[in-house]
Amino acid sequence: MQKTALPALALSVALLALAGCDDRSVATAAIPASAAGAGPRAPALSPAAQVGQMVFFDKNLSGGGNMSCASCHDPQYAYGPPNSVSVQLGSDPTLYGVRAVPSLRYRESTPAFDDDAPNPDGVTSNSPGGGFMADGRAATMAAQVALPLLNPLEMNNPSKEAVVKAVQRSSYAELFKKAYGADVFDDTDKAFDAVGSAIQALETEDLSFHPYSSKYDLYVFNKAGGTLTPAERRGEVLFHSTGVTNCSGCHYTGANFNGNSGLMTDFTYQALGAPRNDRSIPNNPDPIPANDDPAYFDMGLCGPYRTDHLPATPGTANPYCGMFKVPALRNVATRGAFFHNGVLHSLDQVVNFYNTRDTNPEYWYPADPDGNGAPRANPGWALQPTHVPGATVRKYNDLPRAQQGNVDEEVPLGTGEGGDKTLASGTQPRAPGATPVMTPEQIADLVCFLGVLSDGYQPPAKAPTTGRCVK
Numbered sequence: 001m002q003k004t005a006l007p008a009l010a011l012s013v014a015l016l017a018l019a020g021c022d023d024r025s026v027a028t029a030a031i032p033a034s035a036a037g038a039g040p041r042a043p044a045l046s047p048a049a050q051v052g053q054m055v056f057f058d059k060n061l062s063g064g065g066n067m068s069c070a071s072c073h074d075p076q077y078a079y080g081p082p083n084s085v086s087v088q089l090g091s092d093p094t095l096y097g098v099r100a101v102p103s104l105r106y107r108e109s110t111p112a113f114d115d116d117a118p119n120p121d122g123v124t125s126n127s128p129g130g131g132f133m134a135d136g137r138a139a140t141m142a143a144q145v146a147l148p149l150l151n152p153l154e155m156n157n158p159s160k161e162a163v164v165k166a167v168q169r170s171s172y173a174e175l176f177k178k179a180y181g182a183d184v185f186d187d188t189d190k191a192f193d194a195v196g197s198a199i200q201a202l203e204t205e206d207l208s209f210h211p212y213s214s215k216y217d218l219y220v221f222n223k224a225g226g227t228l229t230p231a232e233r234r235g236e237v238l239f240h241s242t243g244v245t246n247c248s249g250c251h252y253t254g255a256n257f258n259g260n261s262g263l264m265t266d267f268t269y270q271a272l273g274a275p276r277n278d279r280s281i282p283n284n285p286d287p288i289p290a291n292d293d294p295a296y297f298d299m300g301l302c303g304p305y306r307t308d309h310l311p312a313t314p315g316t317a318n319p320y321c322g323m324f325k326v327p328a329l330r331n332v333a334t335r336g337a338f339f340h341n342g343v344l345h346s347l348d349q350v351v352n353f354y355n356t357r358d359t360n361p362e363y364w365y366p367a368d369p370d371g372n373g374a375p376r377a378n379p380g381w382a383l384q385p386t387h388v389p390g391a392t393v394r395k396y397n398d399l400p401r402a403q404q405g406n407v408d409e410e411v412p413l414g415t416g417e418g419g420d421k422t423l424a425s426g427t428q429p430r431a432p433g434a435t436p437v438m439t440p441e442q443i444a445d446l447v448c449f450l451g452v453l454s455d456g457y458q459p460p461a462k463a464p465t466t467g468r469c470v471k
Helices: 049-057 141-150 158-168 173-180 187-206 216-222 230-239 347-356 401-406 440-452
Strands: 114-117 127-129
Touching: 049 187, 114 216, 127 141, 127 158, 141 187, 158 173, 173 187, 230 440, 347 440
Parallel strands: none
Antiparallel strands: 114 127
């Protein structure tokens, strides 16, 4: 039982004044009033959101009494994990998760999953989009809460009843009844659903879940302290370049379904062919234990956790396999693990992966022992430290062969397989051995721009004159 009430995070959130807009590259008029208002404000939380705050920090709601929502979604780390390990330990410390933990910020704008969702850019054709979790299998934030609570690899509760009894024993039980009715504990399903509703209320009402307090927000509203450095500005231009990085093709910056702008996602799903996070990576500090089974594959929309898009048979191609939700890029520079399996650990690695996945697959994937000559060193950011010339690279090794045709080939990616294939962007794919589309200098600039998306930015008293992202 908790002895004291936790501090109200929402009451300590101070938002930067971001009134007005200009004609810069992002449509800013639809950014929420919390970002564009005249000054700091932190509205009082409703009883439901106050309950959600208690629930969010309550370790007693885990099977071992040792893990809360905040254990993996730390407020000090943009409601993401407080470390850089690929997947987190669960309440049972002998069990590891199978997917990297996402940030919980800016989730209130996510629509429910739809196989035929309209793309918010109003141009791109409909495709799978929306939903919560990496595979979209929860329709709402409230429904999503149930999944980690009951997952043996996460909070490890044996039943809904165990969760409800923990809430009933808590110091906030009376507040729970005030928010959801005096008889709420008489119906286990009703009380359990209320736990999810309380978390949804917290994530919706507490401005710390969507503070819009980055340098980027100052920049798009032309406010003091929001001037981008030359490197950051070059990175922004690259971000929107359809012929070079094509980032904004998926990490959309315009107004989304709920009218908010600048979230850097279109809520769609992509198969990117991220390398398998297993022991084939030399000196891998945290391979995913589930990947020790060669028959196990995490294929996102087509299983194993989502079951309504499974292939007809294991060897049958299915267009949903390998697809995971495009994340929002806000606070991406605060993360230490990237992609659904946490296989990469820096933004430099991620951007270089996009740039060289198909021109230099030997940087990222294991190879068969059929090459010739001495091993050659790969760049320091590569996942594989060396390669042997001529070796057969086991590309897209985290998908069964039948599903590898789903992997995205849009710029800056492109396998080159077939040679004469023209991508949807109108460009030719890059064959292995071709020159990557981005230069090292462009990659550095793009990473600098991604850094301005982090919340909590405080303009320095004097602009820096040295550093990676200055000139």
